[in-house]
Amino acid sequence: MELKPVKSINLEGVSCPMNFVMTKVAIAEILTGEILEVILDEGEALLNVPMSMKEEGHAVLNVKKDQNLFHVFFRKGED
Amino acid sequence: MNNNKLETYRKELAGKSGKEVLAWTLGTFESESIAMATSFGAEDQVLTHMIAGSGYPVKLFSLDTGRLPEETYGTMQNTIDKYGISIELLFPRKESVETMVAKHGPNLFYRSVELRKECCRVRKIESLKNRLEGLSLWITGLRKEQSLTRRKQNVIEWDDKFGLYKVSPLLTWSEKDIWNYIRTNSIPYNTLHDSGFPSIGCEPCTRAVVPGEDIRSGRWWWEDPKNRECGLHEPKPANRGE
Numbered sequence: 001m002e003l004k005p006v007k008s009i010n011l012e013g014v015s016c017p018m019n020f021v022m023t024k025v026a027i028a029e030i031l032t033g034e035i036l037e038v039i040l041d042e043g044e045a046l047l048n049v050p051m052s053m054k055e056e057g058h059a060v061l062n063v064k065k066d067q068n069l070f071h072v073f074f075r076k077g078e079d
Numbered sequence: 080m081n082n083n084k085l086e087t088y089r090k091e092l093a094g095k096s097g098k099e100v101l102a103w104t105l106g107t108f109e110s111e112s113i114a115m116a117t118s119f120g121a122e123d124q125v126l127t128h129m130i131a132g133s134g135y136p137v138k139l140f141s142l143d144t145g146r147l148p149e150e151t152y153g154t155m156q157n158t159i160d161k162y163g164i165s166i167e168l169l170f171p172r173k174e175s176v177e178t179m180v181a182k183h184g185p186n187l188f189y190r191s192v193e194l195r196k197e198c199c200r201v202r203k204i205e206s207l208k209n210r211l212e213g214l215s216l217w218i219t220g221l222r223k224e225q226s227l228t229r230r231k232q233n234v235i236e237w238d239d240k241f242g243l244y245k246v247s248p249l250l251t252w253s254e255k256d257i258w259n260y261i262r263t264n265s266i267p268y269n270t271l272h273d274s275g276f277p278s279i280g281c282e283p284c285t286r287a288v289v290p291g292e293d294i295r296s297g298r299w300w301w302e303d304p305k306n307r308e309c310g311l312h313e314p315k316p317a318n319r320g321e
């Protein structure tokens with residue numbers, strides 16, 4: 001599946017819960033149905049950030065590993 | 080399978096927590112090429128919570144042998160309702176079950192280890208094999224503590240029997256870790272656990288154990304402990320008999 005994000009943020013080195021806060025801010029800036037790409041270090045944030053985003057009503061589409069970083073794709077839910 | 084690749088994966092996963100192992104798996108393999116097998120036991124519920132709770136599109140499936148206890152269906156329904164997910168139920172081939180039961184009777188498993196294994200093959204392994212075909216990796220809730228045959232497992236193994244990688248994120252978790260996680264996160268669990276069933280499988284092949292007894296001693300309890308695997312997670316030949 002080809003994912004075309006309208007926005008991408010790099011959260012390398014940013015730990016919990018700041019990474020979630022920044023993801024939330026970023027998704028607030030895009031429209032419902034659009035895709036946000038979040039780059040995270042490996043670690044529990046890869047599950048924790050999506051868990052929190054899902055609770056907020058956004059969909060987690062996929063995660064891809066690139067070197068030591070992970071690109072997570074979210075689709076923004078209804079406001 | 081590529082041995083170097085397995086070694087690289089093992090190095091990458093060394094010392095990682097259960098959540099980290101799972102996150103690594105979801106990030107490293109295409110989501111269409113992985114699946115998780117659940118039997119709705121405590122460990123599987125923890126993994127289901129992590130996967131379904133984080134919303135990654137990983138397929139969950141379960142083997143409905145036709146002999147599962149009612150409580151397991153209750154857990155299944157509660158899990159589907161809580162997470163809003165669908166869980167694929169795999170049924171055995173009708174013809175295989177009919178032939179086996181006609182030949183050996185419905186409760187053949189109590190008669191010999193061979194017949195018990197035949198029942199597991201017909202009711203579980205055949206459908207599991209079909210389901211895993213074409214996948215790169217499956218996720219399981221195995222833990223080292225669960226049996227003699229699971230102690231030498233690595234968090235990632237090449238599963239020779241089914242021809243794909245097998246990842247067990249909770250391998251080093253203790254029973255206490257599992258229950259703490261279940262309680263903290265209000266995860267639905269099989270109520271049979273409250274009645275002394277640590278490991279739950281088919282109804283006729285599972286019984287309660289008393290505190291202190293081996294976790295898997297409630298499964299196929301009439302057999303020698305080293306036989307107590309159903310063929311889904313057989314040890315490598317070198318580990319046999321430990």
Ligand code: SF4
Nearest residue numbers: 188198199202281284
């Ligand atoms: S656990 Fe028992 S009933 Fe279930 S498939 Fe195996 S032998 Fe048959």
